[in-house]
Amino acid sequence: MDGVVGLGHFCESHGPCVILATQRCQEEPRQYPHSLSVPWCESCQSIDLDQSLVSKDEGVCYVTTRTPLQQDVAFLLKQAAVRSLSCEETREGGTMYFGDSERGHVLSHTFALQDSLARGFHRKYSILILMRDKIHLLNCWPILTKNIKEIASDLQTKAAQINGVEQSQCSQRAVRQAQGSPSSPARSLSQLTGEPAVFAHLHMWFTWLLTVEPFVEKPSSAPEIPISCPPAALRALLKDMDRETFRKAVYCILTGIKLKVDQEILGVFRQLLPQNWSLPKSGEICKLGKIDDKWVVEWSGCLPPKLPKLQTVIEEALQNEALVDRALEPFLIGAILHWRNVARSLTWVSAPNQELFQSLGVQKFDLPLLAYWTAQCRNEKN
């Protein structure tokens, strides 16, 4: 995971600041960010400015320093710390996302540690993950959130234990000090948690967080869609023909009745079928041609009182002016694919019953279409 994990802290003297940052590097740092001015008091203390904690793993280093090694990253992380520590905590213990492409995308978890000497008897910290890639950050969200909360709750438990001991020993003095003295002694995270190696432990945790990679399932070879249906030519024909003629032509092409018309027009109607299907070579013929510039159809059959559902859907969509061609094409492809899938399902059973038809949404008026389509699906399999 490319990003930086930081620990922010709200210091009573210095306000929100970053006190620890872990990032992935190609090699150990040769120089330390001396030039950066960072607040320095007991409460803001973590590791020294010229110190780094390094873990190595197959050519990669995970480096923890007082502040990020690059000045621009340090600036962005500081901004993130200010934002996460300045706003009100959210209900679920303060986990939130914020950011944009300029300031980076941030997952932050704000939490409080008990401290009898602090104002309000607690100190505010936040764990921050700053990334350039929003999608990646959000993909990792569940696992990052879970672990960040665990780190926070581990620190909280330790601080509560220390606080409990202090309270039992001298609670009155602690309360007096916290309320009365303006210079209440600031304490570092090590002191609050009673854990001298707390920053080394955080380095290990943060390093682990940086190794998190989301598992993304991608189809290795997505099947090609065997339909191409740019609708402009169909719409032009619909306008050019009278409704009945167009309807008969579409009905014939969809139900496997041979359509006799010039190749160009046949190609347009043929778009309504999957590309690898064969057109009927014999049988009933529907002849479509122009007489005195007017489309005329010659067909011995007649349209059923109710057309197959797919045909109704196609006609309605072609006439729907709100559907622009760019949207209409995928719509038509989806509708055709749906009925191809229905036909395929029917090829899996030898004698489909009424229940199966019902579950597939097939009605009586769809059967002329499905008789042709299931035959084509059987051919596809062979």
Ligand SMILES: [Zn+2]
């Ligand atoms: Zn400070």
